[in-house]
Amino acid sequence: MNEATGASRLEDRQAAADGHRWIGFRTIVIREFSRIVRIWGQTIVPPAITATLYFVIFGSLIGRRIGEMGGVGYMQYIAPGLIMMSVITNSYGNVVSSFFGAKFGRHIEELLVAPLPNWLIVSGYVAGGVVRGLLVGLVVTLIALFFTHLHVQHLFVVLAAVLLTAVIFSLLGFVNAVFAKNFDQISFVPTFILTPMTYLGGVFYSISMLPDWAQAASRLNPILYMVNAFRYGFLGHSDVNLGLSFAFMVAAAVGLFGACVWLLERGTGTRD
């Protein structure tokens, strides 16, 4: 190899690596954020209306007759669960629809041909999902403040739980989008798996109210651990062990991230 050739190869390598990954990551996140803002009528407004209805019907109308739960008013009890529910559905929904849309419209190829490592592409989409999850979570929190007061007892627990949950469901949305071949397959999981698991994950009740077998079954539902960790941050009360909840969430986030990168490396659903 001559000197000029060696120099040009070095320049190529330099151009591909020199801090350019950060710009690539930022670009994916900006694109995702722009999408969330551009279609705000589909991304921000519906969860806000749904949360308002939950607070009015379950919290205000029915909640008054229920009285206390976990040592606090029912409205105060369900508020963290409703915030978490919106974070779960929106972080999942953002990634699954955005990534599948990119596959369907073939503009995912813009990313696949670019000199970006697969872990960075996954990270970019997950960051987009987290941004939407947290944005909607914040909107629902503001709505909750119209109906009840929220006192944060453990801020770090609140932030860590909501962030890990948003990451996990963004990654799950990514997996769904990778395997989906049509639009039916991206709505199947949220409708038939995610929604029932969320409703049965202790959003509206404490599992201590359930018979033993139902409590045991509920403990197999991963969403229960996320909702309870988040609720602990507000109320200082949880149906499950906090350490176990965080260990599970960290393990799930790491495992799913590895799985998503592996799927992209293999080209499943993208480079077939």
Added chain:
Amino acid sequence: MNALSLRQLAKTYKNGVEALKGIDLEVEEGDFFALLGPNGAGKTTAIGIVSSLVRKSGGRALVFGHDIDTDLETAKACIGVVPQEINFNQFEKVSTILVNQAGFYGIPRAVARERMETWLRRLQLWEKRDAVSRTLSGGMKRRLMIARALLHEPRLLILDEPTAGVDIEVRRSMWEFLRQLNDDGTTIILTTHYLEEAENLCRHIAIIDEGRIIENDRMATVLRKLHSETFVLNLRHPVAAPPEVPGYAMKLAEDGSIEVEVTKDQDLNTVFAALTARGIEVVSMRNKANRLEELFLRLVEGRDAATGRVAAGAGS
């Protein structure tokens, strides 16, 4: 140095289709290279592997010496790809598509905007920078994909059927643009449906068929391999039967013109002299097919005759 080296590159799809059967190909830096073949020959698969949209089953691909197995990111940074199908977000504005794509290549937004203006002006799309991309015409969409592929100033530009479906005027201006780009030092690999395009633009050519390279040489050398050409002679007064000129194969076309096949060691003067002697007046004359098209069809027909298949004709 070679811009692209393919060594025993192979691809077998999940359904068992063997799209590439171990092809070898070298494209020199600065070349304008045509990759031709009938539908399903393996051209798009080869391009897909180089641009990492398709996973290879075997062999190696090197871009400016960077192996896509060990140095993929660097190899990708050297390539700009213009695919056959539209693959940008049709709900985004032209400027958004371009600035984002530059970002994926690590180009800061301020620099991306400057380059965007340069390329959009050169491709006569600057006025459309704020238009939503789905509102562009077919030709504009193709030019947008070319601008997008050039934003990171790649050393190798790969175009898969770039002028498919665009009108003649736009096609000609795109040819001129690509010629300038090549003159400025960008290596270009082109697949095209229009063989006239390859003949006009490219210096080297490879013909791929059923996953194998069946011809790979300089364009001039390949064209010299064409042993005969068919000319169509339009006559002042139609004749009832093709005149007999010894040594020349002649036949009568439906519109009354005459088709004559002239081999390398024959000449048209003899034909004209024989026709004049018979009082047949030739008004005008043209090649029945573009020279490259003729060669291409003969190569494919030769293969089909050997395998007993009906020729599919030239295509993507």
